[in-house]
Amino acid sequence: MNFTLKIWRQANPKDKGRFETYKIENISPDASFLEMLDILNQQLIKDGKDPVAFDHDCREGICGMCSLYINGRPHGPDDDITTCQLHMRKFKDGETITIEPWRAAAFPVVKDLIVDRNAFDKILQAGGFISVNTGSAPDANSIPVPSQVAEEAFDAAACIGCGACVAACKNSSAMLFVAAKVSHLALLPQGKVEAAKRVKAMIAKMDELGFGSCTNTGACEAECPKNISIAHIARLNREFLCANIKEE
Numbered sequence: 001m002n003f004t005l006k007i008w009r010q011a012n013p014k015d016k017g018r019f020e021t022y023k024i025e026n027i028s029p030d031a032s033f034l035e036m037l038d039i040l041n042q043q044l045i046k047d048g049k050d051p052v053a054f055d056h057d058c059r060e061g062i063c064g065m066c067s068l069y070i071n072g073r074p075h076g077p078d079d080d081i082t083t084c085q086l087h088m089r090k091f092k093d094g095e096t097i098t099i100e101p102w103r104a105a106a107f108p109v110v111k112d113l114i115v116d117r118n119a120f121d122k123i124l125q126a127g128g129f130i131s132v133n134t135g136s137a138p139d140a141n142s143i144p145v146p147s148q149v150a151e152e153a154f155d156a157a158a159c160i161g162c163g164a165c166v167a168a169c170k171n172s173s174a175m176l177f178v179a180a181k182v183s184h185l186a187l188l189p190q191g192k193v194e195a196a197k198r199v200k201a202m203i204a205k206m207d208e209l210g211f212g213s214c215t216n217t218g219a220c221e222a223e224c225p226k227n228i229s230i231a232h233i234a235r236l237n238r239e240f241l242c243a244n245i246k247e248e
Helices: 033-046 119-126 145-159 164-168 174-187 193-210 221-223 231-247
Strands: 005-007 020-023 094-101 110-111
Touching: 020 033, 020 193, 119 174, 119 193, 145 174, 164 174, 164 221, 174 193, 174 221, 193 231
Parallel strands: 005 094
Antiparallel strands: 005 020
């Protein structure tokens, strides 16, 4: 398969940046998208040019680092996958593919397709944890948790923090990410002790870092590779409201 690649190139955060066009040929339809970029970079290095910088780590859909905006969609034209799980057979032979970094003020570009997502880490540091002294590991089933509640908590905890929700939102909102982190702790007994403090701190940090407000369009849920439901945003709002009522 042959492709024309329009890739965003930006030398550093202060550089204005621009699209550059590359031709790449004889790509296997079974190659992953990142493998295709590896082949492109080998070609660029061979030609004495600067390779395209992009983020990746596990290449198994677990770490969420492969954050690319491909043909107008976070992680590309497939559902429920990260970029590293996207295969070239999802594109047409001869197609032009536009590749960009996440576009959000809170995710500044570091170089080319790499963005700084430390904003998510700062939100987690603000309250995405429990600090109660739990002692040694409790015996199994010593704290009863209904099966449905446990499943919902695990579903929320599946969030990998890739940032696709932010990239998909026209307001660059981080509500789905924050909701997932607040929700999975709010549902379990261990997280209830600091629930009010947690939700207020995480929302305050989210606003401070420049993320926009929720648009209620559901684009975040549609593009989330782990199918995190926007129902968790409803729980986040409820937790925040309850926290403010308790304070009064």
